[in-house]
Amino acid sequence: xxxxxxxxxxxxxxxxxxxxxxxxxxxxxxxxxxxxxxxxxxxxxxxxxxxxxxxxxxxxxxxxxxxxxxxxxxxxxxxxxxxxxxxxxxxxxxxxxxxxxxxxxxxxxxxxxxxxxxxxxxxxxxxxxxxxxxxxxxxxxxxxxxxxxxxxxxxxxxxxxxxxxxxxxxxxxxxxxxxxxxxxxxxxxxxxxxxxxxxxxxxxxxxxxxxxxxxxxxxxxxxxxxxxxxxxxxxxxxxxxxxxxxxxxxxxxxxxxxxxxxxxxxxxxxxxxxxxxxxxxxxxxxxxxxxxxxxxxxxxxxxxxxxxxxxxxxxxxxxxxxxxxxxxxxxxxxxxxxxxxxxxxxxxxxxxxxxxxxxxxxxxxxxxxxxxxxxxxxxxxxxxxxxxxxxxxxxxxxxxxxxxxxxxxxxxxxxxxxxxxxxxxxxxxxxxxxxxxxxxxxxxxxxxxxxxxxxx
Numbered sequence: 001x002x003x004x005x006x007x008x009x010x011x012x013x014x015x016x017x018x019x020x021x022x023x024x025x026x027x028x029x030x031x032x033x034x035x036x037x038x039x040x041x042x043x044x045x046x047x048x049x050x051x052x053x054x055x056x057x058x059x060x061x062x063x064x065x066x067x068x069x070x071x072x073x074x075x076x077x078x079x080x081x082x083x084x085x086x087x088x089x090x091x092x093x094x095x096x097x098x099x100x101x102x103x104x105x106x107x108x109x110x111x112x113x114x115x116x117x118x119x120x121x122x123x124x125x126x127x128x129x130x131x132x133x134x135x136x137x138x139x140x141x142x143x144x145x146x147x148x149x150x151x152x153x154x155x156x157x158x159x160x161x162x163x164x165x166x167x168x169x170x171x172x173x174x175x176x177x178x179x180x181x182x183x184x185x186x187x188x189x190x191x192x193x194x195x196x197x198x199x200x201x202x203x204x205x206x207x208x209x210x211x212x213x214x215x216x217x218x219x220x221x222x223x224x225x226x227x228x229x230x231x232x233x234x235x236x237x238x239x240x241x242x243x244x245x246x247x248x249x250x251x252x253x254x255x256x257x258x259x260x261x262x263x264x265x266x267x268x269x270x271x272x273x274x275x276x277x278x279x280x281x282x283x284x285x286x287x288x289x290x291x292x293x294x295x296x297x298x299x300x301x302x303x304x305x306x307x308x309x310x311x312x313x314x315x316x317x318x319x320x321x322x323x324x325x326x327x328x329x330x331x332x333x334x335x336x337x338x339x340x341x342x343x344x345x346x347x348x349x350x351x352x353x354x355x356x357x358x359x360x361x362x363x364x365x366x367x368x369x370x371x372x373x374x375x376x377x378x379x380x381x382x383x384x385x386x387x388x389x390x391x392x393x394x395x396x397x398x399x400x401x402x403x404x405x406x407x408x409x410x411x412x413x414x415x416x417x418x419x420x421x422x423x424x425x426x427x428x429x430x431x432x433x434x435x436x437x438x439x440x441x442x443x444x445x446x447x448x449x450x451x452x453x454x455x456x
Contacts, residue, residue, distance in 0.1 A: 017075070024077040025070030028397040031063050032070030038225060040072030046221055053380025053410050056080055060411035068395060071406070074225050078404045084418075084441040086392065087407045090384050091441070091449035099125075099282055101451070102385025102404040105227040112301050113236045113243065116309035117454060123284075123294035127277045128306070129454065131298075135267040136455050143262060144186040145356040151182040152354065154195045172323040179318040180206050187264035187310055188250055205242055209312045239308070247304040264310055265303075272298040283387070314455065317378035321445075325372030328425045335427060339365050367427035373445040375425065380410040382447055409444060418442045 018038040025032040033041050044050040050058075056071075059080055063069045067083040081087050090098045100121045104110050114120070117128050134140075155178045162169050177194040180203050184190040192202035216235055223230045234240070250265055258266040258273070271277070277298070280291035296302075329336040342364045350358040359365075384405050391398040399405075414422040418439050419429065428434060441448060446456035 019075065021072065021075045021077050024072070028070075028399075030068060030070040030079070030395075030397065031066050032072070033059070035072045038074060040074045040076070042071075042073045048217070051380070052406075053408070056381055056406055056408040057411045060408050060415075068392075073404075076224075076402075076404070077399075078406055079399060081405055081407045082412075084412070084439070086394070087444075088441040088448075089392075090405055090407070091382070091444075091447070091451075094390065095449055095451075096282075097386060097388055097390040098384040098405065099451070100385040100387055101383050102402075103383060105223040106231040107402075109231040111234055111236050111240070113240050113305050113308050115302060116305040118309045118313060120305075123279075123281050124296060125451075126282045127279050127294060127296040129450075130279050131271050131277050132267065132306070132454065135264060140262065142356045147185040148182045149354050151178060151185065151195070154181070154193075158195055171326045172319070175323040175326070176206065176315065176319040177203055179315045179322070183311055183314045183318075187314070188307070189259070189261050189263055189265065190250070205246065206311065206315050208242065209239060209308075210316065240304075243304050243308045244301075247300065247307050251300065251303070264307070268298065268303045268306055272303070313453075317453075320376070320378050321369065321373050324376040325369055328372055328375070329368070332425050335368060335425065339368050364427065367430040370430045370443075370445075371425060371427040374413045374419065374429075374443060375422070377409045377413055377445045379445075379447075380408070382407040382409060382444065384451075407444075412442045413445075415442075 015037065019035075022035045022040075035041050036043055039046050042055070044055055045052055059069045059071065060082060063082070067081075067086060069080040069082065071078040071080055081090065101119065102121075103119050104114060104121065110119075115124060117125065117132060120128060155174070158174070159169065174195075177200075180194045180200070181192055184192040184194075184202050190202060192200050194200035194203035197203075219230075219233055219235045223233055223235070251269075254265070254269065256269065258269045260266070275297075277296045279294055281294035282291070284292035284294070286292050329339070342362055346358050346361045347354065349361075384407075386399050386401055386403045386405065388401050389398055412418065416422055418436070419442075444452075446453040
């Protein structure tokens with residue numbers, strides 16, 4: 001009898017826990033699909049039926065008359081933004097209320113690899129951004145450009161060889177290998193040569209980062225459903241070991257000191273040499289209301305976390321953007337011809353040599369890539385987390401601290417309200433004379449505001 005009573009109490013407790021916020025959006029007058037026990041509205045993603053981008057896209061079009069749509073990830077309320085002006089407020093105007101991404105299921109316990117510029121929160125993010133921004137100046141990029149050109153020559157050789165032999169190439173794999181090579185060279189001083197070495201360890205590492213195993217999914221869902229119970233459960237253990245081994249080897253070769261290459265590893269070692277990073281806190285205030293002082297010490301674990309995101313984000317976004325664009329060019333040979341004519345014309349002015357300045361003159365080619373990233377953004381959505389209660393005056397409701405907001409880029413980029421005939425690949429829509437500047441907070445392949453991509 002006692003056992004049955006305990007089971008009943010546990011089941012009731014689980015039910016209350018699993019449905020505790022199910023009326024959150026209803027109380028605020030926000031449209032929301034009917035949620036289900038424990039999974040909320042997120043059953044498709046949890047069971048591998050759809051990605052979050054696809055789930056958000058479905059809701060974007062289902063509630064086409066709404067400015068926002070409610071969503072429940074398990075019992076955690078989230079708000080899907082359909083209005084560019086509201087997106088602007090979240091990303092820029094009211095950034096002080098939305099400076100976190102909110103990817104970490106637990107508020108205080110983070111996996112070591114998650115303490116990077118993309119995933120880190122609060123003062124850690126702010127101080128990292130403050131110290132790392134100098135690595136992405138125009139001067140730094142120009143200095144690295146010869147390394148990129150050198151890898152581009154290898155890419156050209158492989159493509160021409162395959163064509164001469166009548167062989168086909170997988171563009172996605174080819175661009176992944178190319179971006180792996182130039183990121184390895186520019187970021188870490190490594191000559192991975194994955195364009196010629198099918199089994200390049202550096203290429204395998206890149207592939208492993210995005211190779212999701214069933215147990216990884218189970219762990220991720222468990223942490224999301226029960227963040228307190230599973231706060232110390234690690235999802236990234238395998239990758240953490242591989243990244244730490246790679247970084248340790250590079251640091252040992254450089255004797256833990258900058259070697260003068262000016263690459264990403266040098267930047268991180270310079271940060272470490274300079275000692276503790278000091279800046280204004282984004283979260284804490286002094287009694288007089290001014291920002292408190294925040295500090296951060298760079299150690300090897302933090303360097304490894306930055307290497308992880310620099311490699312993963314740089315390799316994946318660059319390779320996906322280029323391969324999707326190449327796919328469109330293959331189907332639109334008029335665009336391909338126009339881009340090639342511009343390339344030939346510009347290179348003729350620069351003695352046939354590819355350089356940073358030459359690429360900056362290729363405006364139509366730039367529009368080609370912009371159009372590719374409009375149709376297929378590398379990130380299908382942007383996440384921000386409310387860091388203190390916020391009221392939307394135009395919507396007449398408030399959200400609490402901890403509520404996440406999602407801006408569905410894939411949907412907005414392909415909405416005919418902003419881009420007529422969105423299914424048509426037409427780079428001319430980004431010509432200065434034609435581009436609608438009101439779409440600034442619709443077209444955001446690199447994000448926008450203080451947490452936009454540092455390499456944009």
